[in-house]
Amino acid sequence: MAGRIVAFWAAVAVLVVLPLALTPYQLSVAAEIMIWGLFAMAFDLLYGYTGMLSFGQAIFFGAGGYGTAFAVLRLDWGIWEALAFGLLVAAAFALAVGFFAVRVSGHYFLILTITFSVITVLVLQSGHWRWLSRGYVASPFTPPLVPLGPWRISLIDPLANYYWVLAFVVVSFLVCWRIVNSPLGKVFRGIRENEERSRLIGYHVERFKLIAFVLGGLFSGLAGALLALTLRYVDISYFELTLSGKAVAWTVIGGAGTLVGAFLGALVFIVSTDYLSAWTINVPLSIGLLLVVVVALAPDGLIGVVRGKRR
């Protein structure tokens, strides 16, 4: 345990001094990798700890991004209010989808989350929702300044945005770490291991699954909001099924049920697909190919490979 805490703070220290070695472009890529890691970690909370294989996390990611952008663009709110609004929207969506989804498990749960996810995209693309979403046409916006003491910091600066994202990611990781090691986290794991037995012991399984689902939705929404502030636009691609699939892939390939695995998977995948797509293959195609290959070679994830060697 002590070793892991040291490793964690060492990693944070490296991330804090890393900008010294990076160009502004690399800084924005690094910020994006952290955001995707956060998104994958939110999924890990659901799948790795509670056993819910959700393919619908993009709903909440998109809700967080759209909510934040909406508050900035249309309501002209400040950064904290906008962020809170985005998280609120994401949580509300998670509560609504979760209300139905936690009643089922296994394959039903998977199908249900996919269905909700794809239909959300269909609805937002349709004409009735033009006032909110312009489909694949991006809605650009300028992130509000972050008030920090006497200063007003602009997130357009890649360095400022990098530290802004890093702060959220570190805090989120600590919160998730605290959750999964709390009694609540133990109940989650109990449900993952044996839902029926947890029910028989007397836990209200649906309620705990809903708590996990909303927590996962909140962190997904935070990731969506951070990405919207980083890219400075939102469009319907924030909601795409492919995003949920990526979160699943990164987590499983990094190692599910470890929190760190999600970040590791995101890092390895984004860097390698970046290289692959330089060879003129398109990005989703190379992700698909990588998935099929890696899944066949290392079914327990990268962390599994490392730990397996240690044993």
Place this chain on the structure above:
Amino acid sequence: MDIFAQLVLGALNGLVWGLILALIALGLTLVFGLLEIINISHGELYMLGAVLGWYVLQFTGNFWVALVLAPLAVGVLGLVIERGVLRPIEGKPIITIIATFGLSLIFQQGALSVFGGAPQRIPAPFEWNLTILGFGYSGYRFFVALCSIVAISALWGFLRRFKYGMWMRAVRQDREMALALGIPISRVYMLTFGLGSGLAALGGILAAPIVALEFRMGLDILPAVFIVVIIGGLGSLEGSLLAALLIGELEGLTSVFVTPTTARIFSLVFMSAVLLFRPEGLLGRRR
């Protein structure tokens, strides 16, 4: 057009759509019933059926050749997928699901780079219209309905009368016992996946003259098919058939009054209601 005629046409459209959905959903359910795999790339196999059909049509100019060749080709692709991708990771459900998600990305993006992003159309193979209540109705849609009914009946007959069909049912019922009786389970799995893929592709080529042909069409059909298999009960063939017809009619009739997207939301509400009151689906076994 008076409301009665509109409703009749809506019901007819719903029936045709429901039968196409049934073909695709039966493929998914068949695979799930045996291999216990949710094939996320199933929608892409439907898309491939339509897109391959379009290419065959470009080369031969004959729709009927496309109608036979496209499902066959995708069926063979299904055999290859089962043997090459799914069998090495058999018994790992999560990994399998991720692999099929990877496959769906490959097919979707492969189609985008080969076929292009612009929607295409396949003309109906014959120009023949029926007059119903004074309004013309496309004869091709009747042909689609007929074709689907023949294919579904053939599937039922195959499962009841033919050696491999009966083996499939045997493996479905009791894998261990089937193995003990010397049924070549691996070959049955492979054939099942090929058959399921072929059914999706048949749905694709039949639907091609009715819908817009594009690389994303698999994503359009996927929620409808998933709603159908949930309402029908996972793994229940009869349930899928019934639910497909129900959903087809629901969307066909409501489309008279609202947009297709809103009709899809009605299906989603229907599915949610089924989940609340009968989580195992209409004809599913109680778990």
